[in-house]
Amino acid sequence: MFLDAPGARAEGASGTAHLNAPVILALSGSQRRDSYNARLLRAASVGAQRGGATVGFIDWEAYPLPLFDPEVEDAALPDTVLAFRARLAASRGLLIACPEYNASVTPLLKNAIDWASRQAPGAPGPCFSGGVVALLSASTSRLGGVRGLDHLRDILSSVGALVLPDQFALVQAQHAFGEDGRLRDQRQQAAAEAVARRLAEVVRFWR
Ligand SMILES: Cc1cc2nc3c(=O)[nH]c(=O)nc-3n(C[C@H](O)[C@H](O)[C@H](O)COP(=O)(O)O)c2cc1C
Known part of the structure; x- marks a missing residue:
């Protein structure tokens, strides 16, 4: 992750693109x-845009990652893994929102981290080392x-990412969103935006 990609416009990006704006990749732990x-x-993500970043979103339908298998990794990385790692490599920061499954992360996200965390021939990476990440959950x-x-936080720290202390956890998410996609509670909306904005501010000055 997090090779410099000045001015890159992320696939699936939203909002105003700033010239030379760092790209933040938004990753959901749920498909x-x-x-x-x-x-x-x-x-x-509005907060990241206000912080001067361009935000791209991972659509998991475009990246159907197989279950991690070291023998497959040794033979050749699957195309979807290479494509996913390329998205990470072209970003400067990660904004992750992950559900809690049985008090931990989802298998979808853990599997994606495993595929992207290792040195592999012909692939950029390891993808997380030295990168900046901010966390959300609903x-x-x-x-x-x-x-x-x-x-x-522990997993990402163990693979070398700088995980920002700021985070936001949305309770009772089934009641939280308005028709416009924003959080109905303005304090919650501001808190979520603040996490993304801090991420954008840090990646702009990181390295
Ligand atoms: C297998 C499974 C385990 C879950 N475990 C927890 C849990 O430990 N804590 C919690 O707050 N919610 C738990 N949930 C509820 C999820 O947080 C909830 O379904 C959430 O909406 C999923 O996120 P999504 O809407 O982004 O898919 C669990 C859901 C599933 C399917």
């Missing part, structure tokens, strides 16, 4: 249609997924 975490990423529970974020 569920109508995922609350994907919706939270969209709501928060859950239908009253805890908002914070236990999963603790695990995610």
